[in-house]
Structure formats: structure tokens, C-alpha cells
Amino acid sequence: MSFLTQNRPASRTSGVVFNAPIPEGPGIPSGPSEIGLSDLVRILRRRIRIIIAAVVIVFVLGSLYCVVKTRRYEATSDLAIYPEGSDALDMGDITASIGGGGLDFDEKLETQVRILKSNSLAWTVISQLRLDKEPTFAGRRKYILFGPYVTPDAPAQIDKTSPERQNQLLGKFRKSLTVQSIARTQAVEITFRDANPILAREVVNRLSSAYAQRNFVTRFNNTMKASDWLSGQLDQLKSRVEESQVKLAKFQKETGIFGTDENDNLVLSKLDDLSKELTDAEADRIVKEAKYRVAQSGNPELIGTIVPDSVLPVLRSQEADLKNQLALASTEFGPHYPKVIQLQNQMAQLEKALHKEVADIQERFRTDYEASAVAEKQLRASFDQQKQKAYDMSEGLSEYGILKREVESGSDLYEDLLKKLKEAGVVASLKAATIDVIDPATLPTRPVEPNIPLTLALSIFLGLGSGVGLAFLAENLDNTIRSTEDIEFLTTIPVFGWVPHFKMNQNSRLKGASSNMKAPFETEGVGPIVLLRPNSQVSEAFRSLRTALLLTSARMPPKTILITSALPGDGKTTVTVNLASVLAQQGARVLLVDADLRRGLIAEQLNIPQNFGLSGSLAGAGIWRDAVANLPEAPHLDILQSGLRPPNSADLLGSSKMHELLEDWRAEYDHVIIDSSPCLAITDGVLVAQKTDTVLLVSRIGHTPRASLRRVSELLQSSNVHVAGIVINDVGMADDYYGYAYSKYSAYYAEDEKPN
DSSP states (O other), rough: OOOOOOOTTEEEOOOEEOOOOOOOSSOTOOOSSOOHHHHHHHHHHHHHHHHHHHHHHHHHHHHHHHSSSBBBOOOOEEEEEOOOOOOOOOHHHHHHHOTTOOOOHHHHHHHHHHHHOOOHHHHHHHHTTTTTGOHHHHHHHEETTTEEEEEEOOOSSSGGGOHHHHHHHHHHHHHHHEEEEESSEEEEEEEESSSSHHHHHHHHHHHHHHHHHHHHHHHHHHHHHHHHHHHHHHHHHHHHHHHHHHHHHHHHHHOOOOOOTTTTHHHHHHHHHHHHHHHHHHHHHHHHHHHHHHHHHHHHHHHHHHHHSSHHHHHHHHHHHHHHHHHHHHHHHTTTHHHHHHHHHHHHHHHHHHHHHHHHHHHEEEEEEHHHHHHHHHHHHHHHHHHHHHHHHHHHHHHHHHHHHHHHHHHHHHHHHHHHHHHHHHHHHHHHEEEEEEEEEOOOOOOOOOOOOOOOOHHHHHHHHHHHHHHHHHHHHBBBSHHHHHHHOOOSSSSEEEEEEEOOOTTOBOOOOTTTTTOOOOOOOOOOHHHHOOOOHHHHHHHHHHHHHHHHHHSSSSHHHHHESTTTTTTHHHHHHOOOOOOOTTTOEEEEEEEETTOOOOOHHHTTOSSSSHHHHHTTTOOOGGEEETTEEEEEEEEEOOOOOOHHHHHTTTSHHHHHHOOOOOOOOEEEEEEEEOOOTTTTHHHTTTTSSSEEEEEETTTSSSHHHHHHHHHHHTTTEEEEEEEEEEEEEEETTHHHHHHHTTTOTTTTTTOO
């Protein structure tokens, strides 16, 4: 929006609508009304350039990001994981009886996800594929976002990689790797991103293979450790069975007893029952003692084989992660760094929880073992007592039966445990294979980074949002008047009318004005809009202002009217020239006086030859009638220019000579329109305003500060000046309540209308 100013004369101007309220606007301090939706829309339309600029800038930045961003490909594989533990030793009932940790399926699956994310598996894949030599993985761009990859020198053997470099590689691996469980399934999804699509595929497939191998080896080794301990117990049992067989053979040789009928022998029958119970108790004690020995070892891996549902795997995984974090933090910050101390405290708490869980499991197995041992001891005592009875009854027969049953029970127990021991290895191998690759990773063909449609869409939305924010910020920081409510809140002077914004065509010109001084002048200059476009809507607006001015007094219209403003650039000169022109068009004799002796521009705007003007008349250099000029297009309009700039303009305008000139003008003209200097800049305008009938104060939308309008209103009112009202200048039609009406009747007021 541009308007006629003193620095750029007659390039743009405006029109007036009488008593028409201008649109409401935001930013009125303690204003009387709230901002509505229509006000917000007008703000956005007024600041549309800011919004468009923000959208374009952010969109260009997003486009540049899509151009320079390295293309990364994503390989994906789905694994089916069955996280239940191995029951190769058939210890499920015992495990269930002691609780087993109480982990549900989701927690077990999450444990497997943590294992897939572990540094041990990551380093295995890095070592197997030698990712430390891959430019897209271990290297970096030479120029941050573009250029060739630069890869640090890698050792010939991966084991010689420095800890710092190893941590860097692990960090990049974790950043590119994503492992997540799929809801309501026993499957997990593994994804890996890299600029090399082949490498991304190989990493995912190799990670799946390494995880399956690790799971198999870990479970198999844990089962075999328990089997090894049980083998030692079987050796002892075998020795006792052999001793019993030797005793039986010796007794048979000494006594000659090789067989007997014991069905009707009550003592021996009871002895047989106790022998069976003792055998069961001894087997139960051996199994529980085996578990107790495993628990006493304190090895979480072994304990996990006999209590697969415990929280030990989770705690062990957390311990491994904390150790890695502690090692990284200690290497980077030192042992006394707060984060390192915090990690050490967390490690201590975790170790405490781990020890407590192990201790709880040990205590449960110890209790079961001791109870089984006591039961075995009691049964053995009963058995010995019954055996003594049988011996007393028949020393030879009883001793033979005892020896025979010892051999049979020991043989049965040995064969049963030996069978389970042989099955353990095979069953453990079968149960350890709980990983199923549903879909191996395939070669990705389209990059996932950058996501160009999403990035551009987000750029548009972000630009739109930032543009709207900047628009409201600019509106909030704007301290100029924006609406009639601004004026009504700042001053008690009524709004006289408003001037819509328009732009003059530089080719629209008037012929040079003639002067009483007979000075020839043939150049062209820009003239009033009401003379150049008499049928335009702006000209009609000035004619409405003329009507309003003539009706301000019930008896007779004012003769001397001074038009002023608060600051330069408000457009008072254009309002003055066009108001004088429309008054002259009605047939009244009008004198247009340029009383801005410091920077008068009317002569320049209307292409009038320079003469002594008003300043010369006041200084006695000539008679004012000799300085009057006129326009051929406005025969009833006389123009008195400001003249040369005097050193004492305030003294001249406040002199009695000025009062005499006003009286002469009142006598010879129907109306005298005076263009004065801005009141806040200098006091010349106030001095002249005290001598005129009325004053019109011009303020410009988006230009006149609120504080300036308040001060100039107070200044004029305190100087006993009659102010008819405020003319609000340069109102945008898009922001105006009457914009729709002007748009509707624009054909009627067409600016390119042919003259009659």
C-alpha cells in the first residue's frame, strides 16, 4: 500500500467516503470490543505477503534438504520368536511349584527384543561383515551433507579396534537399527537403514542368523552344564549299586539263598513298600539337590535353565546395557563425573537386585532340598527299623531281601536317570531352536530417507504456520491506527470520513497551469484525481466529502477550512487538492492555499511555475493576487503556492498580515482551503488553525502512530481550534466493510470509462 507523500508527490492518492466506518482492527490497547473471526481474516489478508514469503522460504529450504540429504535404504525382516524355556530335564513341575519369576509373554518377548539390540550381537555382525571398512556405515561425508565418503583406517583384525572406535561403531549401528515387537503376535520386526541397500539387507539377515545361533548355543550350553553335574551324581549312584550287587552275591554265596516267596510275609511286604518310598524320596532328593547345586553356583545363566520364567534374563540384559553405558561414560568423562556416579549407583542397585533374585531362588531350592532330605532321612530310618524287624524274624531271609531290593532300586534309579541324561542333549537341541525367520530381508529398491512428499508437505504446513505467526506478530508490533475503534478509543474527535487506497497511473497528467504573472510554462505534471478521472469511485468519494463539509453547519458552510495531519506522509496535501477541486467543480469560487511554508508541494504537484507565493505576500514582496495561479480544467479554482522558504515561517503565519489575508480571502471567495504543515512536526499549522473556521485532521491507516494521533488531537483541542472531524486516509478496500459494495458496483465506477 502506497500513498502520496511529500517525498514522492502526486504518484499515488486516495478517495473519500463520508461518514463511512472503516473496518475494525486488532491491537487496540484496552479496546472496547473483542477480535472476531472476520478481524482475523482481514489481518491475514493484510499480511498475505508475509505468509507467502514464509511458505516460499520454508518450502525452498525443504526442497534443498531433499536435494542434499543422503538417500538411505531400509531393509526389513520378520522373526517369529517362541521365548519359552527348555524343559529338557523335565523339571517343569518343580519350576512351577517355586514360582519361576512370573514373567508374562510380553515381558519375555521384550527380553528377546533387548537381546536383539544388545551390543554383543551388534559387534558380532560388525565383525562378520567388517562394517568398520564400509564407507556408508563407518565413514562420513567430506562436506557434511555431500561429497565423497571419508572412512578412517581400519585394522586388519577387528579385535584390534580401539575401544573408542568400537563405541563409535556400536553407536552408529544402534542408531540405524530398529527392533520392535508386532502387537498381538509372537513376531518381531528388524529394520536397518544405510545408504548402501545391499549392506542394509546383509546386516538384517546376518543379525537374524547371529541371534538364532546365539539362542541355540546359549540354551544348549546351559542344559549341558546341568547334565554334566548330574553325570557325576550318576557315577556315585552306579558305585553304590555295584556295591549292593557285590554284597548280594556274597550273601547268596554264604547262605545259599537264591530266591523266596514273600507274598505272605507282612514284614517283608511293608519293608518292600518302605523301600519303594525310600527310592522315590532319594530320587526326589537327588533331583532337588541337583537343582540346589546349580542354584548354589550363583551363575545366572545356569539358574535361568532351571527357572526359565525368572527375571534373571531381564536383569542380566539391563546389567549388560548399564555396563556398556558406564564404560562409555567413564571413558568419555572420567570416574568422578555425575553421570558416571549415577550409572555406578544404578549398577550397584541392579547388582543388588540380581543378587537378591539369585538368593531368593537359592533359598527356595535349599528349602526344597532340605525338606526332601529330611523326608528321605525319615523314610530311611523307617526302612532300617523295618529291616531290623525282618532280620529278627528271619535273619537270613531278611538280609537277602534287603540286599536284593537295594540292588533292584539302585539299578532302576540309575537306569531312569541315565535315560533322561541321554535324552537331555537331544531334547535341549530341539527345544533351543525357537527362532523362525518369517521373511528374510530383501534388497530395497526405493530410499526411505528423505521422504520427499512428507518433507515438502511439512514444509508447506510449517511455512504456513510460521507465516501466520509472523503475520500476527507483525500485526501486534504495529502501533499505527487500523480502525475507527482505534480513533474512538484514542480521541473524542469524530470520524469525518475515510479515504480508500488507489494508485495513480504515471501517464495520467494535466496540462501546465497558467499564472497571472504571464510566465510561459509548457511542461506536464500529475493533477488531482477528481480532474483526471471524474467518473471514478474515488472522485465520487471526494464529492461525498464535499457534501459532508457543506452540511457541517446548519446556517452556512465554513469558508476557511484548514487541513492538517499529525506527521508527514499522512496524505493531507492530496486530500486538500482534491477537496478544493470538487468544491470548484460545483461552481463555487475556491482558493487553494499552500500554507506549508517549509515544505509546500502543491506547486510541484500541479505543475505551477514558482513565484513569491504566500511567503512573499506575508513578507511584503508582492500582492497575493499576483501570485495566484489556476488550472484550465478547474476555472473556478485559484491556487496560491507557498513560495520561497522563509527563515521565520511561524512568525509570518502568526502575524496580523496573515489575518488580513484571511479576511481578504473570505471576502473574495466562497471557500478557502488551506494546506498546512503537520502539527506535531512544527507549530505553524496550529497558528493558522486558530484563525480558520474549521479544521480537518488527516490520519493514514497503517502509517499514523496511535500516540501521534492522540497528541495531535489533544494539541488542537487545547488550542481552542474547531475540529470538524478526522479523515482516515489510505484504507485498503480488502480490509474495508464496504469492500464488497465497491466490488459489486465497480463496473458503474469504471476508471477507464470513456468521457461524454
